[in-house]
Every structure is written in structure tokens, then in C-alpha cells.
Amino acid sequence: MDLALVWFILIAVLWTGYLVLEGFDFGVGMLMPIIGRSNKGRRVVLNTIGPVWDGNEVWLLTAGGATFAAFPEWYATMFSGFYLPLLLILLALIVRAVAIEYRGKINDETWRGRWDWVIIGSAWVPAILWGVAFANLVRGVNLDADHQYVGNFFDLLSPFALLGGAVTLAIFLSHGAIFLSLKTDGEIRERSEAFARKASLAAVAVAGVWAVWAQLAYSRNTWTWAAVALAAVALVGAWFSTLRGRFGWAFIANAVAIVGAVVLIFGAMYPNVMPAIDEANSLTIDNASSTDYTLTVMTWVAVIMTPVVLAYQSWTYWVFRKRLSMEHIPEHNELTFMKG
Numbered sequence: 037m038d039l040a041l042v043w044f045i046l047i048a049v050l051w052t053g054y055l056v057l058e059g060f061d062f063g064v065g066m067l068m069p070i071i072g073r074s075n076k077g078r079r080v081v082l083n084t085i086g087p088v089w090d091g092n093e094v095w096l097l098t099a100g101g102a103t104f105a106a107f108p109e110w111y112a113t114m115f116s117g118f119y120l121p122l123l124l125i126l127l128a129l130i131v132r133a134v135a136i137e138y139r140g141k142i143n144d145e146t147w148r149g150r151w152d153w154v155i156i157g158s159a160w161v162p163a164i165l166w167g168v169a170f171a172n173l174v175r176g177v178n179l180d181a182d183h184q185y186v187g188n189f190f191d192l193l194s195p196f197a198l199l200g201g202a203v204t205l206a207i208f209l210s211h212g213a214i215f216l217s218l219k220t221d222g223e224i225r226e227r228s229e230a231f232a233r234k235a236s237l238a239a240v241a242v243a244g245v246w247a248v249w250a251q252l253a254y255s256r257n258t259w260t261w262a263a264v265a266l267a268a269v270a271l272v273g274a275w276f277s278t279l280r281g282r283f284g285w286a287f288i289a290n291a292v293a294i295v296g297a298v299v300l301i302f303g304a305m306y307p308n309v310m311p312a313i314d315e316a317n318s319l320t321i322d323n324a325s326s327t328d329y330t331l332t333v334m335t336w337v338a339v340i341m342t343p344v345v346l347a348y349q350s351w352t353y354w355v356f357r358k359r360l361s362m363e364h365i366p367e368h369n370e371l372t373f374m375k376g
Contacts, residue, residue, distance in 0.1 A: 039331035040321045043106040044309065046338065047099060048302040054095035055166070055298065056211075056291045059204075061089045063212015065132065065159025068152060071216060071227045075145070076362045078152060082136065083365075084219040087356040089136070091349055093129065105334055109183060109324035110309040117177055117185025118169055121192065125162045132158035163208045164201040168192060171200025171246075174254050174304045179312035183319050196253070199246045206242045207297075210235035210274065211290050217283040221361040229283065236275035236286065243271055243293070247300060255304035256311075263303055267296030 064085050072078035104111040115122060135154035142148075175196050178187035213232035217225055247264045270293035277286035305311055310319035325331070 038321075039328060039335060040106070040325035043102065043325070043331055043334065044302070044306070044321050047102050047106065048298055050095055050099035050102060052295055052298045054092070054099055055204075055294050057088075057092035057095060059208045059294065060211045060215035061085050061092055062159045062163040063208040063210070064216060065155050065212075066163060066209055067212050067216065067228075067231065068156055070231065071213070071224060073227075075148060076365045077224055079140070079365050080220055080224050080360050080362055081216065082139070082155070083360055084216060086136070088349075088352060090133070091352060094345070094349075102334070106326055106331060107309055107319075107321075107324045108326060110319055113179065113183050113185060113310050113319060114173075117179075117187070118172070118192070120189045121165045121169055125165050128158040128161040160205075163205045167201035167204030168197045170204075170301050171197040171250075173311065174200075174250050174301055176254070176311035176313045176315075176318070179310065179314070179317040179319070181317055183310070183312075183317060183324075196246075196249060199242070199249070203239075203243045203246045203297075206235065206239040207271075207290070207294065210239045211287075211294075214274070214278065214283055214286045214290060217278075218287060219359055221359045222363070224361065225359075229278070229281070232283070232286065233275070233278045236271070236278050236290075239293075240268075240271045240275055243297070244268060247297070250300060250304060255300075256308070257303055257306060260300050260303040263296045263300035265296075267293045267300065270296060 064081055068078050068081050072081035100111075103114075131154055135151040135158065139148055139151035139155070169192075172192050172194075175194065177185060178191060180186050210232060213228050213235050216228035217232055220228060247267055251261060251264050270289045274286045274289035274293065277283065277289055307320050307322075308318045309321055309324050312318040
């Protein structure tokens with residue numbers, strides 16, 4: 037198999053890992069005020085992702101680095117054309133990291149409340165914008181003959197793209213609620229399970245409309261109907277599993293639905309990596325890839341290092357596998373502001 041095609045598939049795999057793992061991080065962040073209705077409740081919600089959220093972001097860094105090395109033309113065009121939405125996502129990820137670390141440093145309700153809203157907002161922004169970005173990759177963007185983006189930010193906000201943002205939002209909310217159902221106990225678990233049932237149904241409706249629209253209007257391959265069917269069956273299975281109280285199966289089904297969605301997105305683009313509205317200007321796997329030597333070196337590095345990363349991350353999830361409840365949360369032991 038051609039190495040450029042191999043790396044196109046591997047980048048899709050990296051995005052799948054990121055969306056499955058970081059997806060529930062975003063969902064948990066968005067659900068903080070809904071599921072965790074008190075300070076202790078919000079601490080429980082946040083602690084479920086505390087040991088893993090930064091490790092989950094490694095998948096994004098790896099996907100971006102792999103794109104830069106394997107398809108530099110794709111990387112340059114995408115990051116210049118999607119500059120503003122990607123900048124907003126980057127800023128959201130930065131402030132989220134600061135907020136998670138700073139929230140518990142001071143025993144003050146105002147202090148914690150402000151950082152809570154930062155965490156919530158920094159989850160909502162990427163949850164929507166990732167869907168907008170991927171929808172534009174499927175639909176195609178305004179590229180000139182030199183493969184430069186010649187549109188503006190508002191050109192990226194078509195109805196199809198906005199619906200794509202709603203899809204990732206709905207799936208991440210469902211994914212986060214299901215994850216909380218598996219990681220918490222007591223009243224936090226009860227609220228998470230109730231929300232998961234509603235969010236899973238919403239994800240079925242929104243994602244179903246978008247997937248059929250994408251396949252009928254923009255897909256360049258008929259075989260991606262299989263990806264549509266896989267995602268649809270998985271989302272319905274996730275919803276049905278929440279109704280039956282089988283949240284482990286619901287989480288697996290949601291992950292399978294994300295796999296189907298990524299296959300649909302990358303399959304709909306193929307053989308392009310950056311489709312243009314004028315197909316003659318599209319970036320393809322062939323004209324955007326690096327040299328065979330670069331791809332060969334990358335392949336050997338991936339073969340050696342990927343199992344190490346997977347083993348370490350799996351071990352992390354195993355160590356922090358137990359459920360949390362408000363009984364596990366100690367009383368405040370943070371610093372306090374000096375009273376003047």
C-alpha cells in the first residue's frame with residue numbers, strides 16, 4: 037500500500053482516538069453546572085477527568101504533528117484557512133488547562149465560580165468548532181489554483197457546517213454523561229444517567245440528519261454509506277443501552293459511532309485531503325504528501341512508539357478506574373484570601 041495512503045488512514049485513526057477520549061472531557065466540562073450542582077458535586081465531576089484529560093490531548097498533538105510531517109501542504113492550507121476557529125480552539129484548550137489547575141487553589145466561592153465558567157466555556161467552544169471544521173472538510177472550501185484559502189471566516193459557517201457543530205456538541209454531551217455514569221456514584225450518577233438518556237436520543241436525531249446530508253450532497257464515494265450505517269446503528273445502540281442501564285455498552289457504542297463518523301468524514305474526502313469547491317483546486321493525497329523517505333521514517337517511529345503510548349495510557353485508565361462520589365471529596369484545604 038502507498039505510504040501516503042497509509043498515513044492518511046493513520047491520521048484518521050489519531051483523530052478517532054482524540055475525539056473518543058477528549059470528547060468525554062468536553063462533555064464533562066459542559067455538564068459541570070448541570071450534573072454537579074454544588075461545589076462538591078462539581079469537584080466530583082471534574083475529578084473524573086482530572087488524571088486523564090491532559091493525556092487525552094496528546095492525540096490532538098500527534099494528529100497535528102503527523103499532518104504537518106506527512107502532508108505539509110494540507111497542514112499549511114488548513115491552518116491558514118481555518119485560522120480563526122483553530123485559534124479559538126487553541127485558546128480554549130489553554131485556558132481550560134489553567135482553570136482546571138487554578139480552580140482549587142483558593143477557598144473562595146467567587147474564585148471557584150469564575151474558573152468553573154472558564155472550564156464550561158472552554159468545553160463548549162471546541163465541542164462546536166471541531167464539528168464546524170470537519171464539516172467544511174467534507175463540504176469543500178474556497179481554494180485557488182495555488183491551494184490557498186480565499187474565503188473568509190463567515191464562509192465557513194454554512195448551514196451544513198453549523199449542523200456539523202451541533203452534531204459534535206450533541207455527541208460529546210452524550211459521551212460525557214455516559215462517562216460520568218460510569219465514573220461516579222450516588223446522586224451525581226443518577227443525574228448523569230438521566231441526562232445521558234436524553235442526550236443520546238438528541239445525538240441520534242442530529243447526527244442522523246447530518247450524516248445523510250453529507251453522504252448525499254458531498255461524499256465522493258458510495259462505500260461511505262457503510263460508515264453512515266455503522267454510526268447510525270451505534271448511536272441507536274448507545275441510546276437503547278442507556279435506557280436499559282447498560283452504560284458500559286453505551287460508552288462502547290458511542291465510541292463506535294465516533295469511529296463511523298471519522299470514517300465517513302475521511303472517506304467522503306478521499307482521495308482529497310482538502311477538497312475545494314472547484315475540484316480542480318483540491319489538495320489530494322498525492323499532491324499534498326511528503327517524500328517517500330519522510331513517510332518511511334515516520335512509519336518506523338510510529339511502529340516503535342505507538343504501542344508504548346497506548347500501553348501507558350491504558351495503564352493510567354486502569355489505575356484510576358474506580359467510581360467517585362461526594363463522600364470521597366474532603367473538606368476545603370485550600371488557601372484563603374487575606375481579609376484586609
